[in-house]
Amino acid sequence: MATSDMMEILDPGFLSTVQDAGRYGWLRYGVPPSGPLDAAAFQAANTLVGNAPDAAGLEITWTGPALRITRDALIAVCGADFELRVGRRPVPVWHSIVLRAGEVLRFGARQSGARAYIAIDGGIALPQYLGSQATYLPGGFGGLEGRALHTGDHLPLHPSQLDPFAEAGKCCPPSQRPPYSSKPILRVILGPQVEAFTQEGIVAFLSSSYGLSATSNRMGARLQGPSIAHTGTGSSISDGVIAGCIQVPPDGQPIIMLADHQSTGGYPKIAVVLQADLPLVAQLLPGDQVRFQIVERTP
Amino acid sequence: MSRYPRILPVGDSAFTVEFGATIEERLVAQVQDFEAVLDAHPIPGVRETVPSYCALLVVYDPQLSSAAMMQLALEQALTRMTGGVHLVGRLIEIPVRYGTGDGPDLQDVADFHQLSPEEVIALHTAPTYRVAMLGFAPGFAYLVGLDPRLATPRLATPRTYVAPGSVGIAGNQTGVYALSTPGGWRIIGRTSLVLFEPTRPEPFLLHAGDSVRFVQA
Known part of the structure; x- marks a missing residue:
């Protein structure tokens, strides 16, 4: 009997989840896309190991896991800058590397950034939930039992379609990585509810630094800084939300909605972050400071 | 002249089409009538739509449609609305x-x-x-x-x-x-x-x- 190859989690790290490119088409039913917060790093990792862009891998947060695989595998780790080892051998991030059957991939110190993505040639082969393997923690579905990974979890893998030894050593050069920073300038398009804010509130939003709060999660990046004043009560009639929307509740502190966002929201949205800049938000650590810069709509 | 319906950008990958700013069955019906128009006459590049009380969120793939083209297609779709308040569901x-x-x-x-x-x-x-x-x-x-x-x-x-x-x-x-x-x-x-x-x-x-x-x- 053929048994599927497995990835075994020896140590889950702080918060590791299975993610694919996301669960699209269900927002109208209240189901957000989930998927990677940093889609650029996720795509780079899949590309380096020869996967389709929507193959399932792991998103890891703050501290990395230790894991091994029952077959020879081509893997890549992209996103936050971690020290990585295969056995005792240091290996680079943003490169395709060989992980031989039974060897342990271990994450060490993190130099910068918050989240990294592990792609494995073939990809993870869990059952799909509403057409996707992406883990949605608030709903408790997708990925492995709708939860973060634990020590001792086994994740089934699709078979390898390539020779890991022949394909290893490819690199995603720094010029093709997102311009991560602990003080990024995020490009935004104002609206759709910019009318819900006073002129002073809009000026504060565009001229101040906002720090990432430790209460941020995959639903939203909560920011702290000068209050953004509303013209009214600070609540509006609920309407549809996408990742990147900047909601401002009555307390005047902005929240950038991320991949696990609620599908509708009743706080006014002062602006929306360009999709290309969301990877910069994904890599923020508590205390990092962001600024916002208006861009005109591209024609 | 009414300021509605109006089309506003939601970043670089969505528009919201607003029909008003109150919770009324009349506006809910307009949102759903407009969504039915988009279902009957699909706009290339639209990934999904999210109806709410008085607005329809239209999410699109910016690789497949520019913002200007999407806005134009939404303006054209608005002219197809029948104006009738009818039940579309079960x-x-x-x-x-x-x-x-x-x-x-x-x-x-x-x-x-x-x-x-x-x-x-x-x-x-x-x-x-x-x-x-x-x-x-x-x-x-x-x-x-x-x-x-x-x-x-x-x-x-x-x-x-x-x-x-x-x-x-x-x-x-x-x-x-x-x-x-x-x-x-x-x-x-x-x-x-x-x-x-x-x-x-x-x-x-x-x-x-x-x-x-x-x-x-």
Whole structure:
């Protein structure tokens, strides 16, 4: 009997989840896309190991896991800058590397950034939930039992379609990585509810630094800084939300909605972050400071 | 001249088409009429649409359509609207066990309005509601059409657990919980219908635009 190859989690790290490119088409039913917060790093990792862009891998947060695989595998780790080892051998991030059957991939110190993505040639082969393997923690579905990974979890893998030894050593050069920073300038398009804010509130939003709060999660990046004043009560009639929307509740502190966002929201949205800049938000650590810069709509 | 409908960018991958800024069945119908136009005449590049009380969110793939082209296509779609208020969805009957353990707030809602629980049930089962939108959590249905005599403020402190199938009132809205989640709505009853089952061909029982009647189980 053929048994599927497995990835075994020896140590889950702080918060590791299975993610694919996301669960699209269900927002109208209240189901957000989930998927990677940093889609650029996720795509780079899949590309380096020869996967389709929507193959399932792991998103890891703050501290990395230790894991091994029952077959020879081509893997890549992209996103936050971690020290990585295969056995005792240091290996680079943003490169395709060989992980031989039974060897342990271990994450060490993190130099910068918050989240990294592990792609494995073939990809993870869990059952799909509403057409996707992406883990949605608030709903408790997708990925492995709708939860973060634990020590001792086994994740089934699709078979390898390539020779890991022949394909290893490819690199995603720094010029093709997102311009991560602990003080990024995020490009935004104002609206759709910019009318819900006073002129002073809009000026504060565009001229101040906002720090990432430790209460941020995959639903939203909560920011702290000068209050953004509303013209009214600070609540509006609920309407549809996408990742990147900047909601401002009555307390005047902005929240950038991320991949696990609620599908509708009743706080006014002062602006929306360009999709290309969301990877910069994904890599923020508590205390990092962001600024916002208006861009005109591209024609 | 009315400022509605109007089309506003939501970043670089969506537009919202607003039909007003109030909760009224007339606007819910316009949103759903417009969505029906987009279903009948699909715009290339549209990934998904999200109806709400008075706006339709249109999410598109910026690789497949520029913002200017999408805005133009949405303006053209607006001219196709019939202007008629018609029901686009199905009529779904939801059996509800009102009161006691299934509806722990029924008595409080009755007391708030100086009604008997039976009168609350009669007022809640009388109208035909329309599903304005699903949101907040997977499958949570917001319905319009609540009798104003039942409008009741939210709980001061939300519950940490509301059972799936619970039927609640918040302000002038009534709604049905599909999943167990925290929630601040006044829970007056519960249905045994399964509103969300991911392995069904139609995972969600209720869709925006459906009509709903509650019947006492």
